[in-house]
Amino acid sequence: MHAPRLVERVREGDRRALARAITLVENGSEQLREIMAGLAPYTGRARVVGFTGSPGVGKSTTTNAVVRTARAKGLTVAVLAVDPSSPFTGGALLGDRVRMQEHATDPGVFIRSMANRGHLGGLSWATPHALRVLDAAGFDVILVETVGVGQAEVEIAGQADTTVVLCAPGMGDSVQAAKAGVLEVADVFAVNKADRDGARSTLRELRQMIAMKDRTDEEWKPPIVMTVASRDEGVDELWERLDEHFAHLEAGGDLAARRRARAGHEVQAIVLDLLRARMGEVGDDAGLDTLAGEVAQGRRDPYSAADVLVKELGADLD
């Protein structure tokens, strides 16, 4: 399918076009420039909520419960499950298919997994691009769920309008993980599996952690919601907290700032990719092979060789 036709079909919310566009994002297709340009005027509307947390806290279950809540309010929902560590592409994972069953006949729900091979070189525009596709397709809400745990996962989930960090009782790790860099991105905490032993102590730990940060009265203080997502308990309250946070962002002007920051990251990631491509071409002309030979023999240090290449690249780009 040619890019203009694909853009049109995505805007109409056509399932197969959506799936195709996200596969093109996964594969770093050359058509992306044209597709993203075509979709741009139709973006900037969807509300994006990120979910992160250690494996086993119930991310999929919670996301699924939030989908039900949003649907009950008449909102259309897309779910994007991003796995930054997977080198494998190719659409829906098993988990998707299971989850899909509940919503299979609902045209207001779209669920998709995506590999994000950012660690292999600068594809960190992949998640923003996929959000752009779903946004242009007209979904009211996009839920981004990261698979696995780690800095990359936190960064992805943190690029949302509202970021939910999930913990679970009896998983000492989950609060520990939350401490490691997650506190900065958390807008709302959910203690899932709150019917289990230890839920109160998890709550207490989180409260202490949240209290440790100085905040002005105007600053948002992350609330904690107790949920049992598998039984839909606490999910309405979770949704209320998400609404409150979104209203807070809108009132204070932070929503625009967050979205600007997200777009800024996306643009910078594209720039790095363009530079990488140019470097390959410039390197041939600038004698990278000769420079590298000198470096390999110890006759030149790698930084002085890099300086030569940077200078050539500058002349080429200007």
Next chain:
Amino acid sequence: MHAPRLVERVREGDRRALARAITLVENGSEQLREIMAGLAPYTGRARVVGFTGSPGVGKSTTTNAVVRTARAKGLTVAVLAVDPSSPFTGGALLGDRVRMQEHATDPGVFIRSMANRGHLGGLSWATPHALRVLDAAGFDVILVETVGVGQAEVEIAGQADTTVVLCAPGMGDSVQAAKAGVLEVADVFAVNKADRDGARSTLRELRQMIAMKDRTDEEWKPPIVMTVASRDEGVDELWERLDEHFAHLEAGGDLAARRRARAGHEVQAIVLDLLRARMGEVGDDAGLDTLAGEVAQGRRDPYSAADVLVKELGADLD
């Protein structure tokens, strides 16, 4: 310690200086430019052997056995265990300390683990830099072992003079993993735990895989060695194959080409890091914030914003 003094101490093979220099590499210290420039004239001598393979095939055990073999031949050996997925720095892991015990009193052996957070943005110069440190310190042989499995691990181990891919019987995965991109980097295969059931069928699978590739008579055909590294069985033969491969590289001029390619990757990784830093500064001047705001609102597409930034960057670099 100032860079010139550290360089001097590294050249003398001082343990603490080596450890310190590799920690500076892990942390992306600003001193690296000066240190690498100081070390450059003393590099290009060490022979580098990479080891990769799925978890559980016995990488550490095999590496350790190869250390013993090399020491028996009077060669000094450094082992660098690289974990590309770990965000944690800070020197020796538990595995190192266990392995260290055998060689603790041997001044001819140095073992060190290193996190390589390449996936968080372009630190793919980290492994080449660490090799540079160990090379300048005068080790005859450097063994690079990757922890975990994945494309990043294969790429790291593949940047050696000779790359060993390890498999083990009864691990269907290990040959499968070997098929996925590993065949291109493998110079020698080792079927470890060769006393276990299924070793013959693993051998057969590998043979078939190797046979599938067309080669001229001059081209190196990866040999397969059966080892039980935990009992030092087959390790002398493994060493012989490593020697033969190295002699083949030297005779055909491929050794220089491989080392040139490794240095070229290192230089390109430095260039990308320098560009990333410049982009941050140029972005402020070029109004990245304004551009990103337009992108966030759908009034501009991210690629056209990237083009503006690339042009500014070109003017800045030239």
